[in-house]
Amino acid sequence: MEIAWAEFTPVASFAGGAMIGVAALFLMLLNGRVMGMSGILSGLLVKRPDWPWRLAFVIGVIVGPFLFMAVAGAPIERQTVMSGPLVYVAAFLVGLGTAVGSGCTSGHGICGLSRLSLRSFAAVMAFMVSAVITVALVRFFG
Amino acid sequence: MLMMITALGAGTIFGAGLALAGMLNPAKVVGFLDIFGMWDPSLGLVMAGGILVNATGHYFVIKRNHPVFDTRFDLPTSNIIDRPLLIGSAIFGIGWGLAGYCPGPVVATLLLQPADMLPFLVTLLAGAFIGRWLRS
Structure with missing residues (x-):
């Protein structure tokens, strides 16, 4: 293992993470809801009376990066790692997996681990290990 | 409201x-x-x-x-570590590792790059729809 010092952004990433923590805390303190992106999204796929706050949250997530760009006065750096039809395989697996596994990086990662949930810890271990193996396989065979 | x-x-x-x-x-x-x-x-x-x-x-x-x-x-009540949890999370990890997108960033980049991210989100939701159906 070699550390990519040139790409490492400890201060911005820690501060951004703290903001994500504040968002999760707000949603729990004010609305009593877990801030899990996959759960909030997939809850919009079924007929439920609680769709207004879910949609409001989604709109906020879409608007947030634009607020960041306005405040930072800089564009958001983005490089894709994959193009072509395999991207949609990835998208499908993310949707399928988070629905079957009841959560993603925000729900299990940020919220579940903060509640010391053993179930979320197991989920985080499962998706971290499988993601690391996937990236390693792409590196060696891709 | x-x-x-x-x-x-x-x-x-x-x-x-x-x-x-x-x-x-x-x-x-x-x-x-x-x-x-x-x-x-x-x-x-x-x-x-x-x-x-x-x-x-x-x-x-x-x-x-x-x-x-x-x-x-409204907190999750289950604390059972079962197969859907582990298999689902592992499947998510494959998708996450392939494209580098978990659900939060997909939504957050929707209007930054709509031509790419809108079809990505629709495909993700199709997967989530099938996932919910499999789990029920």
Whole structure:
């Protein structure tokens, strides 16, 4: 293992993470809801009376990066790692997996681990290990 | 109405936080997962910052009888580590590792790059729809 010092952004990433923590805390303190992106999204796929706050949250997530760009006065750096039809395989697996596994990086990662949930810890271990193996396989065979 | 405004606010902070953290860049996310290549530990600090703030706050928040704008805390009740949890999470990990997108950044980049991200989100939702059906 070699550390990519040139790409490492400890201060911005820690501060951004703290903001994500504040968002999760707000949603729990004010609305009593877990801030899990996959759960909030997939809850919009079924007929439920609680769709207004879910949609409001989604709109906020879409608007947030634009607020960041306005405040930072800089564009958001983005490089894709994959193009072509395999991207949609990835998208499908993310949707399928988070629905079957009841959560993603925000729900299990940020919220579940903060509640010391053993179930979320197991989920985080499962998706971290499988993601690391996937990236390693792409590196060696891709 | 109040719960919509607070959700909008929380979502905005989440989206802006993802942007500041560098998590809207798939190459950076994959850089964290690439422990056998050039490893970028940044995502680990995102998790650390998020959990530090949220865990500390959560400890005090759940001492309340109910949230500010609702009658009860809607917390997950299951603590069973079963096959759907582990297999589903592993499937998610494959998709996450392939493209470098977990659900939050997909939503957050929807209007930054709509031509790419709108079809991505629709495909993700199709997977989630089938996943919900499989689980029920």
